[in-house]
Amino acid sequence: MVWDQDKEATKDNYASQTIVLDQILHELDTLNIEQKNNQRFRVDVSAEALPALLSLLKGRAGYTQLSAISCVDWEDEFELVYHLWSYETKVLVSAHIRIQYTPAVYVSVYDIYTPAGFFERDIYEMYGVYFEGSPMMEKFILTEWHGPAPMLKSFDTLKYVNDMFNWQEYQPDWLKEIQAKGGKVVS
Amino acid sequence: MRAENYQAVTHPESHEFELNFGPNHPGIEGNYALKVRVNGDKIVAAKADGGYLHRGFEKLMEGRLWIQNIALVPRICVPDPVPMEMCYALGVEDLCQFEVPERANWLRVLQLELSRIAAHLFTFGGHAATVGMYSNMFWGIADRDLILDMFEQMTGGRVYHMYTIPGGVRRDVGVEQLDKISDLLDYLEKRLSDYDNLFFNNKIFIQRARDTGILTPKQALSWGVTGPNLRACGLAFDVRRDDAYLCYDQIDFDIATETAGDALARNLVRRKELAQSIYIVRQVIDYLKKDKSTHIRCQIPNPLAWKVPAGETYTRVESSKGELSFYIVSNGGEKPYRVHVRGPSSMHAVQVLEKLVTGGRLEDVAQIMFSLDACPPEVDR
Numbered sequence: 001m002v003w004d005q006d007k008e009a010t011k012d013n014y015a016s017q018t019i020v021l022d023q024i025l026h027e028l029d030t031l032n033i034e035q036k037n038n039q040r041f042r043v044d045v046s047a048e049a050l051p052a053l054l055s056l057l058k059g060r061a062g063y064t065q066l067s068a069i070s071c072v073d074w075e076d077e078f079e080l081v082y083h084l085w086s087y088e089t090k091v092l093v094s095a096h097i098r099i100q101y102t103p104a105v106y107v108s109v110y111d112i113y114t115p116a117g118f119f120e121r122d123i124y125e126m127y128g129v130y131f132e133g134s135p136m137m138e139k140f141i142l143t144e145w146h147g148p149a150p151m152l153k154s155f156d157t158l159k160y161v162n163d164m165f166n167w168q169e170y171q172p173d174w175l176k177e178i179q180a181k182g183g184k185v186v187s
Numbered sequence: 188m189r190a191e192n193y194q195a196v197t198h199p200e201s202h203e204f205e206l207n208f209g210p211n212h213p214g215i216e217g218n219y220a221l222k223v224r225v226n227g228d229k230i231v232a233a234k235a236d237g238g239y240l241h242r243g244f245e246k247l248m249e250g251r252l253w254i255q256n257i258a259l260v261p262r263i264c265v266p267d268p269v270p271m272e273m274c275y276a277l278g279v280e281d282l283c284q285f286e287v288p289e290r291a292n293w294l295r296v297l298q299l300e301l302s303r304i305a306a307h308l309f310t311f312g313g314h315a316a317t318v319g320m321y322s323n324m325f326w327g328i329a330d331r332d333l334i335l336d337m338f339e340q341m342t343g344g345r346v347y348h349m350y351t352i353p354g355g356v357r358r359d360v361g362v363e364q365l366d367k368i369s370d371l372l373d374y375l376e377k378r379l380s381d382y383d384n385l386f387f388n389n390k391i392f393i394q395r396a397r398d399t400g401i402l403t404p405k406q407a408l409s410w411g412v413t414g415p416n417l418r419a420c421g422l423a424f425d426v427r428r429d430d431a432y433l434c435y436d437q438i439d440f441d442i443a444t445e446t447a448g449d450a451l452a453r454n455l456v457r458r459k460e461l462a463q464s465i466y467i468v469r470q471v472i473d474y475l476k477k478d479k480s481t482h483i484r485c486q487i488p489n490p491l492a493w494k495v496p497a498g499e500t501y502t503r504v505e506s507s508k509g510e511l512s513f514y515i516v517s518n519g520g521e522k523p524y525r526v527h528v529r530g531p532s533s534m535h536a537v538q539v540l541e542k543l544v545t546g547g548r549l550e551d552v553a554q555i556m557f558s559l560d561a562c563p564p565e566v567d568r
Contacts, residue, residue, distance in 0.1 A: 039430060040501070064408050065408070065411065065413075066411065067411075067501075067503070067510065067512055067529065068501075068512055068514065068527065068529035070501075070514040070525075070527040071527070072516055072524070072525045073525075081499075081501075081514065083501055083512070083514070083529075085430075087408075087422075087424055087429075090429045090430060092430070092501065092503075094501055114409050114410055114411065114538065115410065115411030115534055118533055118534065118537050118538060122533075126245075140236075140237055140537075141241045141567055142238060142241065150246060151245065151246055157243075157246060157250075
C-alpha cells in the first residue's frame with residue numbers, strides 16, 4: 001500500500017470529503033461542522049455522540065489516524081479535541097466536545113483508536129479526567145506526584161512552591177571568595 | 188565447604204525476572220526506562236517508564252508571553268529542535284493571520300532540513316553503537332557538529348537557535364554563508380559512501396537489524412506510527428508533501444520508503460532521507476542566491492504587549508522523528524491559554540516500543556529503541 005496522488009486527485013478528494021462529512025452530519029443531528037480551509041475541518045459534537053462520530057469517520061471516511069487528543073481546561077468545563085487525519089483524502093478533522101468539570105469522566109475511545117491509550121492516560125495524569133474503559137489509567141510521568149492535577153488552571157505553580165519550600169540565600173564558598181575580593185553577582 | 192554452611196539452592200518456579208532497562212542506557216537519546224520481564228534472554232513483557240525529563244513545558248508556556256515561548260519550545264526536543272520552533276510559529280501565525288515573506292519560508296526550510304540531517308546523523312551513530320559499532324557513532328557525532336557550526340554562524344546558537352519567530356526569521360543568511368553550507372553539503376555527500384561502507388553495508392549491522400522489531404503496515408497505522416518508521420513499512424506519507432507548509436510544495440524531493448518494516452528498513456529510510464535533505468538544501472541555496480529580497484519577517488506587534496486574537500489552531504510539521512503537532516488555544520490574551528505538544532515519540536516510545544520488544548531478545552532492546560528514533564523529552568514535555 002503506497003499513497004501517491006496528483007493535485008487534481010487531491011481536489012476531487014476535498015470535494016468527496018465534504019460530501020461524506022455532510023452525510024455523517026445528517027446522520028448525527030447534534031453535529032456542527034465548520035470548514036477552515038481545504039485540509040481542516042472543525043466539528044462540534046455532543047459528548048454522547050462522539051464515539052459514534054469517530055466510528056463513522058474511521059469506518060466510512062478513512063480517518064485511520066488519531067493524531068492527538070487535546071484537553072483544554074475552561075475552569076467550568078473541559079473541552080476535549082480529537083484530531084483525526086485521513087491518509088487518503090489528506091484532510092484533518094478536529095472533533096470538539098465539552099464535558100462536565102466534576103466528576104470529570106468520559107468514555108475511552110481506545111477500542112476505536114489504539115493511540116488514544118497514551119493521550120487518555122496523559123490527560124488523566126495532567127487534568128484528572130478519567131476515561132472509563134481505558135486500559136492505562138495509571139501514572140506515567142508524575143509517578144511520585146500526589147498533589148492536584150498540575151495542568152489545571154486552578155493549580156498555581158508559584159504558590160505551590162512558596163507553600164512547600166523555603167527560600168534561601170545562595171551563598172556558596174566560591175561566591176564568598178569573589179565577594180571578599182570585591183566582586184559581586186550582576187543581575 | 189563445611190557441611191553446616193551448605194544451603195541448597197532453590198530455583199523459582201518461574202524463570203522470569205524483571206530487569207530495569209535504563210533510565211540511562213545506550214538505547215535512547217535521553218533518560219528513559221523500560222521495565223522488561225525476561226525469561227533467559229527472551230523478553231516476555233515490557234513496560235515503558237517515562238517522566239525522567241518532564242519539565243512541564245505546556246504549563247510553563249501558559250505563564251509566558253507569546254514571544255517568550257520562542258526560547259522555550261526548542262528545548263522540548265534536543266536532537267531536533269528546529270521543528271518545535273517551526274510548529275509553534277506556524278500556529279501563532281495562523282491565529283494572527285500573518286503573511287510571512289517568501290524568503291523567510293525558504294530560510295526556514297534551510298534550517299529545518301539541516302536540522303533533519305543533523306538528527307539523522309545522530310541516530311545512525313546511536314544505532315550503530317547499540318550493535319557495538321562505535322566508529323560510526325564517533326563519525327556521526329563529529330559530522331553533526333559541522334552542521335552545528337553552521338547553525339552557530341547563522342543564528343548564534345548551536346543547538347537551540349530561536350531563529351524562527353512568528354512572522355518570519357530573526358536574520359538573513361548571506362551568500363558567503365550559503366557557500367559554506369554548500370561546501371559542507373559536498374563533504375557530507377562524499378561521506379555517505381563512507382557511511383555505507385562502515386555501517387549500512389556492514390554484515391554485522393545487517394544481520395543484527397534485519398527482521399528485528401518488525402512493524403507491519405497494518406500495525407503501523409493502528410498504533411499511530413509516523414515519519415521514517417511509517418515509511419519503512421512502505422507507506423509513503425510525509426507531512427511536508429501531504430499537509431504541505433512553508434514552500435515545500437515548490438521543492439522537488441522524493442518520499443523515501445522501504446518495505447520490510449524492520450530496524451534495518453528504518454535506518455535505510457533515514458539514509459535515503461539524508462540524501463534527499465541534501466538535495467532540498469541545495470535547491471534552497473539556489474533560490475536564496477537568486478532571490479534579491481531582503482524582507483525576512485512581517486510586521487509584528489510590540490512583543491511585550493502582544494495579544495493574539497482568540498481562536499484555536501492545530502499545526503503539523505514533519506520532524507526527523509515523524510509528525511510533530513501543536514494545538515494552540517488563545518483567549519485573546521498576552522499569553523497562550525493552552526499549548527498541547529504532540530511529539531511523534533509519544534507513540535513510538537510507549538505503546539509501539541512495548542509491543543515491538545516483547546517477544547524479542549534482550550540484546551536487541553537497545554537496537555529496537557534506537558531504530559524507532561524516539562526522543563524522551565518529547566514524550567515527557
